[in-house]
Amino acid sequence: MTPEPPDSDNAAAKSRETSKSSSALLEIRDLRVHFRTRDGVVHAVEGAQLSVERGQTLGVVGESGSGKSVTAMTVIGLTRFPNATISGEIEFDGIDLINLPDNQMRRVRGRRIAMIFQDPLSSLHPLYKVGWQIVEAIQTHEEVSTSEARARTIEALREVGIPSPEKRIDSYPHELSGGMRQRVMIAMALVLKPDVLIADEPTTALDVTVQAQILDLIRRLKDEYGTAVVMITHDLGVIAELADEVAVMYAGRVMEKAPREVLFTSPELPYTWGLMRSIPRLDAPRPDRLDSISGLPPSLINLPPGCPFHPRCPYVMDVCLKKEPELKQSEPGHLVSCHLDVKERQQIGRDLQTLYR
Amino acid sequence: MSQPINNEATNTPRPSRPGGGLRSSVAGYARTTKGVLFSSMFRYIVRRLIWGVLMLLVVSALTFVIFYLLPAGDPAAIRAGRYATPARIEQIRHQLGLDRPVYYQYWVYMKALVVHFDFGTSFKTNLPVRGEIFRRLPVTFSVAIGAVIIWVAIGIPVGIISAIKSRSWLDRVTMGGSLVAISAPVYWLGLIALFLFSKDVGVIKVFGGSGSYVPFFQDPAAWFSSLILPWFVLAAAFTAFYARMVRGNLIETMNEDFIRTARAKGLSERRVVFRHGLRAALTPVVTMAGLDIGTLLGGAVLTETVFNIPGIGRLAYDSIIGSDLPMIQGTVLLGAFFIISANLIVDVLYAFLDPRVRY
Numbered sequence: 035m036t037p038e039p040p041d042s043d044n045a046a047a048k049s050r051e052t053s054k055s056s057s058a059l060l061e062i063r064d065l066r067v068h069f070r071t072r073d074g075v076v077h078a079v080e081g082a083q084l085s086v087e088r089g090q091t092l093g094v095v096g097e098s099g100s101g102k103s104v105t106a107m108t109v110i111g112l113t114r115f116p117n118a119t120i121s122g123e124i125e126f127d128g129i130d131l132i133n134l135p136d137n138q139m140r141r142v143r144g145r146r147i148a149m150i151f152q153d154p155l156s157s158l159h160p161l162y163k164v165g166w167q168i169v170e171a172i173q174t175h176e177e178v179s180t181s182e183a184r185a186r187t188i189e190a191l192r193e194v195g196i197p198s199p200e201k202r203i204d205s206y207p208h209e210l211s212g213g214m215r216q217r218v219m220i221a222m223a224l225v226l227k228p229d230v231l232i233a234d235e236p237t238t239a240l241d242v243t244v245q246a247q248i249l250d251l252i253r254r255l256k257d258e259y260g261t262a263v264v265m266i267t268h269d270l271g272v273i274a275e276l277a278d279e280v281a282v283m284y285a286g287r288v289m290e291k292a293p294r295e296v297l298f299t300s301p302e303l304p305y306t307w308g309l310m311r312s313i314p315r316l317d318a319p320r321p322d323r324l325d326s327i328s329g330l331p332p333s334l335i336n337l338p339p340g341c342p343f344h345p346r347c348p349y350v351m352d353v354c355l356k357k358e359p360e361l362k363q364s365e366p367g368h369l370v371s372c373h374l375d376v377k378e379r380q381q382i383g384r385d386l387q388t389l390y391r
Numbered sequence: 392m393s394q395p396i397n398n399e400a401t402n403t404p405r406p407s408r409p410g411g412g413l414r415s416s417v418a419g420y421a422r423t424t425k426g427v428l429f430s431s432m433f434r435y436i437v438r439r440l441i442w443g444v445l446m447l448l449v450v451s452a453l454t455f456v457i458f459y460l461l462p463a464g465d466p467a468a469i470r471a472g473r474y475a476t477p478a479r480i481e482q483i484r485h486q487l488g489l490d491r492p493v494y495y496q497y498w499v500y501m502k503a504l505v506v507h508f509d510f511g512t513s514f515k516t517n518l519p520v521r522g523e524i525f526r527r528l529p530v531t532f533s534v535a536i537g538a539v540i541i542w543v544a545i546g547i548p549v550g551i552i553s554a555i556k557s558r559s560w561l562d563r564v565t566m567g568g569s570l571v572a573i574s575a576p577v578y579w580l581g582l583i584a585l586f587l588f589s590k591d592v593g594v595i596k597v598f599g600g601s602g603s604y605v606p607f608f609q610d611p612a613a614w615f616s617s618l619i620l621p622w623f624v625l626a627a628a629f630t631a632f633y634a635r636m637v638r639g640n641l642i643e644t645m646n647e648d649f650i651r652t653a654r655a656k657g658l659s660e661r662r663v664v665f666r667h668g669l670r671a672a673l674t675p676v677v678t679m680a681g682l683d684i685g686t687l688l689g690g691a692v693l694t695e696t697v698f699n700i701p702g703i704g705r706l707a708y709d710s711i712i713g714s715d716l717p718m719i720q721g722t723v724l725l726g727a728f729f730i731i732s733a734n735l736i737v738d739v740l741y742a743f744l745d746p747r748v749r750y
Contacts, residue, residue, distance in 0.1 A: 161746065208746070
């Protein structure tokens with residue numbers, strides 16, 4: 035073998051440099067996830083860019099099939115199926131998660147990056163007591179006695195607001211209410227004090243009053259532990275409530291990225307405008323019917339050429355059919371992927387918001 | 392009515408036990424809920440037992456009716472022999488009570504059964520049915536237990552491996568083979584097995600052949616040798632069926648959300664499959680196995696007949712051929728008893744396997 039100390043030194047120095055320059059704890063660059071299926075190749079994620087910092091919340095919005103969940107699952111290696119092709123970069127605290135071997139990925143999963151899911155009933159094992167399931171999570175990553183793990187489990191259950199946790203620890207999931215179950219999931223995710231919490235539509239299956247409680251809980255725990263949160267949702271209300279930074283995903287791409295206030299006051303993407311128009315407003319005259327984005331989300335097997343949103347876009351131009359727009363900065367911190375002229379779309383975005391004021 | 396008295400009773404401070412207070416009342420609460428649980432389970436079992444007895448009554452009545460409706464041989468004529476005079480046949484018919492109306496015969500039979508646990512005597516051999524059945528029960532148990540061990544020991548692991556390595560060549564080969572095993576009838580498979588491996592007519596003379604059964608306590612080695620072929624022949628279809636069932640259940644379970652949670656926790660794939668996947672996938676398999684074992688204990692008719700094993704199944708076959716009503720009744724009731732019991736046991740067991748089940 036040819037010894038190449040200078041080269042490897044160089045690489046190490048370079049990686050140190052990059053990790054220094056980007057303050058993000060978790061950074062996803064140009065992520066592509068494709069699945070080979072019988073019907074063709076599904077382009078589930080096509081060049082996604084996301085990043086989240088310690089103590090910050092990144093909101094990821096988009097319709098079903100926009101690649102939100104696949105992106106999140108890819109971060110912790112849950113999409114490593116035989117029929118999947120994954121490329122791009124996922125960097126977490128200096129670790130390359132894309133190429134991390136399975137056995138090391140397992141040590142990141144649950145311990146450093148935890149994930150909670152949409153439906154807490156089906157996400158908990160129906161035949162094991164909730165306490166057992168949390169104790170298992172602790173003992174997978176730490177060498178502690180069962181009694182100590184149990185004590186920590188009770189503490190975690192108390193932390194997420196479950197009344198009389200020393201009794202609830204021996205309940206089965208079906209004996210708890212939906213909100214309590216999601217609290218159990220959160221306790222399970224946070225008991226090991228992870229650096230990142232990925233919440234994949236954590237409130238979708240819950241009723242509205244419980245939703246607010248769960249969001250409050252996530253916010254409180256984030257502030258307390260400094261956990262970075264990736265909040266995946268199709269509910270802009272949740273985003274408005276919780277996110278510091280918002281990424282709008284469409285057809286496996288991040289099409290707009292902005293700080294929360296910017297996104298809600300001056301959105302610059304026709305798709306985002308569509309999302310905002312489709313929310314009923316209490317402070318505006320009630321329309322006969324709610325606006326909706328016409329058409330259907332594109333098939334991820336046969337994507338339209340050019341901009342993936344062009345078949346549904348009211349501002350479609352010739353160039354949109356031919357060339358896919360790049361994600362470019364329009365204001366500092368505000369990235370948009372659209373062919374529309376910057377001035378024009380900023381104007382439309384502001385008009386849209388004043389219309390409602 | 393006694394309103395004041397009631398008030399007084401509630402106002403009177405109850406003597407508190409030493410060390411009582413909140414903690415003991417919580418413990419008391421836990422005890423009573425558990426007590427309620429078990430009493431509801433107990434009530435459930437009693438109700439099921441009553442239903443089981445009713446079911447046995449219906450089964451025995453149906454057996455009587457079917458026996459007289461179907462054009463089986465005349466038991467009196469069979470018993471009288473080939474050259475018997477009509478008068479002799481009538482005499483025997485009278486002796487057996489077959490000249491009485493069916494409902495009367497049924498009444499007599501049930502009375503003897505309920506009062507004396509007497510199953511009557513065989514039309515053919517004059518031996519008490521009860522004794523014959525109890526003599527043959529260990530034989531059928533031997534056949535059944537061996538087959539169960541084989542199918543559980545092979546079927547479940549094969550199903551697990553096929554599920555984990557789903558769509559691999561190994562999966563395709565085992566699942567293809569299992570289709571063959573399920574489709575092959577026992578009487579055909581049994582004859583092939585005898586022809587290949589039995590000591591008398593086999594190509595490779597290794598195991599005991601047809602009719603070579605000896606009781607275990609007489610000669611364990613010969614017992615084992617005589618049962619090897621029947622065990623495998625009987626277990627073949629079950630093994631294949633269980634392998635497919637375990638495979639299907641496990642593949643389905645591995646797509647569940649809670650498996651994703653288990654992986655997200657960072658568990659090893661091995662633990663995900665065995666502690667999380669199998670735990671859920673095997674619960675219905677246990678139920679099925681219970682019912683199948685119950686059915687087998689009532690006699691493996693085809694296997695026992697092909698291999699000429701003197702068990703309950705062979706007895707049932709012989710008594711049907713010989714129009715031996717009391718013996719038919721005995722074997723049918725025994726089979727029904729095992730199936731009903733297995734059902735009950737499985738349902739009660741399920742409450743322990745799946746905490747969501749309540750009675």
